[in-house]
Amino acid sequence: MSRQNEDERPRVSDSQSNPGADAAEAVIDVRGVHYAIGDRPIFAGLDLTVKRGLITAVMGPSGTGKTTLLRLITGEIYAGSGRVAVFGRDVGTLTSRELYATRRRMGVLFQNGALLTDLDVYENVAFPVREHTDLPESLIRKLVLTKLEAVGLRGAAELMPAELSGGMARRVALARAIVTDPEILIYDEPFVGLDPISLGVILRLVKQMNDALKITSVVVSHDVHEIATIADYSYLLSDGKVVASGTPAELARSDSATVRQFMTGGAEGPVRFHYPAPDYAEELMEVAR
């Protein structure tokens, strides 16, 4: 594992000019990250910045390493080279104690919620509080019920995760992610597989959390239209790089072929529909022979 051991700077100076974002502090700063699984490169020089208090969307076709980016930010994996800084510190250089301290300031909403199946909804939400604090039960109860009320599931406190629908499970997971009042909330594909109503609910919740709790949000998604309604700033990933960035309005106006293809959902364009294969006609001839 080769990591670049840069000097730790308390604040990351923002060299890139980011239209739409003011001079707010960069909470997450990804610079020149290379990462490969085996021989398959996932990122080749990735740069992106998440500003405090904004909703930042990371979009891209499937297989562009959106989830890998999330794992890089939470320090589950380390970049091959380059630097992933969270709260101004390179997560690759943190000791496991420091990493855990950093993670306590983040909340992550997993694709399927990742609720603990042996605990009921109430205990799931209470879990991080119980693990990290010695608060009295009455206070925990108040805290948990507040958060469940915020996602509209106070009535479901007694249910087990197996009894929840996909949308409900995600809302419980959201309540669990915010129960420790994190500074950053990372959503991994929060809209996948939801019916339109649940989707609308989650969408509103993401916006609410951001506005009411002043939480910095990172939404990893390929649901372009949904995310465009709430994102303050978007990055479009393709082939391990940021191919476009800007506010949703700017991306919509972009004349880049990749952006256009992704925003309109065309099959033809720079992102190939076909997996690389030998010539079609030739292979058919081969079969005929």
Add this chain to the structure above:
Amino acid sequence: MSNGARAGVLELVRKTGETGVFFVRLLAACIPALSRPRLIIAQIYNAGARSLIIIMLSGLFTGMVLGLQFYDVLNRFGATEALGTAVALALLKELGPVLTALLFAGRAGTALTSEIGLMRATDQLTAMDVMAVDPIRHVAAPRFLGGLIAMPLLTAIFTVVGLFGAQLIGVQFLGVDHGIFWSQAQSAVALKDVTEGVVKSIVFGAVVSLIAVNEGYHSEPTAEGIGRATTRTVVASSVMTLLLDYVLTAIFL
């Protein structure tokens, strides 16, 4: 050596290394895990209390079969009075620990592997890790400790039930004298034999639990991956139990 065999040996070495590293991490997590006794109690229940019926039934039938077989053999020498000795030593030193470990691997080990594997597949372990809760401390260590505590108790229950099963056959049906059966058993068994059984059961408990937890923790997060991991748990823990049984027996003799 063929390519396949070389890959197999390499995989075996890698697996051993993986399990070894995991064991060290597990041991380091065991002390902090003790601060949550509730989790360990739940796992003693899962691994122990839930295996109780199968262990008692198997113990009973094992004892009954031993009663029949040893009676038959001893009868050929006109020494059926030694039935108590033969059954007690066989159960205490060998069959109790080994059969309990094999049953434990099948009943509790597979449950552990698939449960942890499923937690891995549904991102529960990752979610804990990201919530700054060490999944080894919170998930793996309590399950390991639960298995470690449950195994000697299960083995003792198996052995005692087996003894009474053998007594049922030997004394009630085959007419060996009740007093002879027990006095012979008592005169032949030394405390060292009991110790041998207990030590074996503790070692087997540790090995089976370690293998089960490790396989679950490192299982591929797919349905087939969990299935394969479960199979590996049964195979690896059975083989390791029998192998270590030989080693421990050789040490104790």
Add this chain to the structure above:
Amino acid sequence: MRANRSLEIGTGLFVLLGFAALLFLSMQLPANGLKFSFQKPIGYDVTAQFDNIGDLKVGAPVRMAGVRIGQVTKIDFDTNTERAKVWLRINPRFNQIPADSSAAIDTEGLLGGQYIAISPGAMPTYLTNGSQILETQSALVLENLINKFFATEANKSHGSGGGAKESK
């Protein structure tokens, strides 16, 4: 919370059962362990004193004509007579054992344990609770027999080889 309670009760039962089994194995089973007699036989007690009880154990059967009539409940050393004192509990069904019956310590089979064989006497009075069997025969200790056997053999061969110097 109710689920929690039943879990705790289940675990508690299992652990208690397990420790009871462990205790049984480590205390009851080994010869040098602590013993509680787990089946108190009913009947009346008689005693007998032996010069040597060999390998006799508590729990060993008492037989008459090969039929089990009771068992050994206690073995002690009598400091007055300097002999072993054995308590036998006889099943009350067999209440007509002549008072002058004799007791011998026999071995069952080649490898078996030892038991007490009662040979009936001829007196019209019977053994009752607290009576003592006076005529006893000690255990045949196999090693002694073998030693005796070899000693005589050695004497024999010595005698024949050396040309009958000694005669009895």
